[in-house]
Amino acid sequence: MDIxxxxxxxKQFSEEKxxxxxxxxxxxLYLMTEVGELAKEILSISFHPTEEKxxxxxxxxxxxxxxxxxxxxxxxxQLEIELEEACQKSSTSTELxxxxxxxxxxxKSHES
Numbered sequence: 001m002d003i004x005x006x007x008x009x010x011k012q013f014s015e016e017k018x019x020x021x022x023x024x025x026x027x028x029l030y031l032m033t034e035v036g037e038l039a040k041e042i043l044s045i046s047f048h049p050t051e052e053k054x055x056x057x058x059x060x061x062x063x064x065x066x067x068x069x070x071x072x073x074x075x076x077x078q079l080e081i082e083l084e085e086a087c088q089k090s091s092t093s094t095e096l097x098x099x100x101x102x103x104x105x106x107x108k109s110h111e112s
Contacts, residue, residue, distance in 0.1 A: 010073035
């Protein structure tokens with residue numbers, strides 16, 4: 001499945017489940033929560049890992065990774081950002097050596 005298809009799926013799923021009531025800020029907080037849950041799962045096998053702990057944690061890590069991706073897709077949909085296009089632009093910028101470009105927030109703070 002490509003990024004565009006995943007984004008369309010996330011949009012359809014969100015509409016079916018009534019997630020459209022979430023604001024951009026709320027979706028961002030959900031994303032941060034999921035990133036924290038992913039980090040917690042990774043940390044669970046960082047100290048004294050056993051084969052069994054790693055096996056069990058990998059399944060949870062995969063599920064948390066999906067949750068992170070879903071929240072990114074849903075946030076992109078709310079912001080009307082086509083991630084496929086953004087990835088292509090980012091890849092082109094990186095290939096051209098432009099990956100260290102200043103962020104808009106940094107640029108705006110200097111304009112004030």
